[in-house]
């Protein structure tokens with residue numbers, strides 16, 4: 001499984017259901033990287049999508065709410081349920097964990113790599129944060145040049161889990 005997120009310098013990602021950043025080039029890149037693959041997300045992240053479900057990709061959405069069953073997505077009622085869908089229905093496919101904080105932390109043990117957009121600065125207010133992957137056994141493998149969009153300064157990074 002692969003994480004894909006945009007974070008600030010303290011790995012903050014969201015506030016009140018919204019992302020902390022809207023950088024068009026980053027959103028285009030997200031679409032290119034995930035196109036044709038499987039997205040795994042929590043119900044709150046699904047609710048925050050501008051278009052539901054995201055086209056050109058298959059979606060697994062985690063929710064404990066039995067009344068939550070939107071068209072065009074697979075709903076998983078537990079982590080085990082999601083993992084069995086991944087193993088059976090989506091065997092051999094590339095799975096991207098796209099959020100949010102709760103689901104990303106839950107699937108960290110299954111995650112081997114991460115595309116992280118690092119936005120300079122510390123953003124407030126915030127209520128959702130990821131762990132720093134370098135403290136969780138991941139190594140920085142790629143680090144892009146600096147990009148600038150309006151007031152945002154950011155770099156694209158790629159991490160992989162350290163092999164023992």
Ligand SMILES: NC(=O)c1ccc[n+]([C@@H]2O[C@H](COP(=O)([O-])OP(=O)(O)OC[C@H]3O[C@@H](n4cnc5c(N)ncnc54)[C@H](OP(=O)(O)O)[C@@H]3O)[C@@H](O)[C@H]2O)c1
Nearest residue numbers: 006014017018019042043045063064078099100101102103
């Ligand atoms: N910067 C970025 O790259 C980025 C990317 C994605 C999201 N975000 C932000 O992150 C925030 C949302 O993250 P979040 O951590 O609050 O929520 P989340 O992980 O998106 O969703 C949490 C929901 O997932 C469901 N869930 C969690 N564990 C489950 C389990 N074991 N079994 C079944 N269902 C389970 C529950 O849904 P029910 O309540 O329906 O049961 C829970 O309320 C938003 O602000 C969003 O904009 C940022």
